[in-house]
Amino acid sequence: MSDTKIDFLIEKAKKLMSLSRDPIHDLSHVQRVVHNAERISTAYQLTKEECEAVKLAAWWHDVARVLTRKPSFVWMACVDDILSAIMLCLHSIRYGFWKHSGGIATKLILSKTVGTGAVFTKLLLTKRERILIHILRDSDMLDIIHIDRLTRVCELSQTSKKYWWGFRCLLLYNTRESAMRMKTSIAHHYLIESIEAIIQWMEERQHDPRYARFFEEVWIRESIKKFKLLHRKLAPIQQSI
């Protein structure tokens, strides 16, 4: 795919994501996922086409969030990958980008689908292409506990009960070792850095009265403990890829 063509598709994704009404799946989230994908990709000897496919998939992976005015925590998470893949597929075909990176990027997003991703991975991806889905998944997962995103959810918690609960569920779910296992060794390294940053972030706010409403002392103390335990469990692990 020529540089002009991939730039066109990236610009299209940027425009669409700037319309997102989902405050935690917005343009800034996608930009961080793209940044993660680029820095993880450099650790592997990918071809130009493979690098482009991962980058394109990262830009388009949440584009379906713009389809609704009321993005839900639950149902959208179940279908957004499939819808995003269809949107990228249609744009790729329409503008003659399907061959090469457009097609692979579409398959990567489909293979990331909640529930059916493993089946799509087996059906659609070659053995070589499987490293690409690992990079895409890890890039997205890493942003779950990014400080900027947590700060955003924390701010939203002040005005919305949904986000107040969402924030708690997010931390509860993501302090489990199985939920935060990265596939690639480089992403694992970035994850450990993120956990350290989050512990510091919470400790700094632990006694700040501005955060007292959603950081009850007992709750934040328990959360810090969970992240420290997670860090102790994950830090010694050596990833194979």
Ligand SMILES: [Fe+2]
């Ligand atoms: Fe995402």
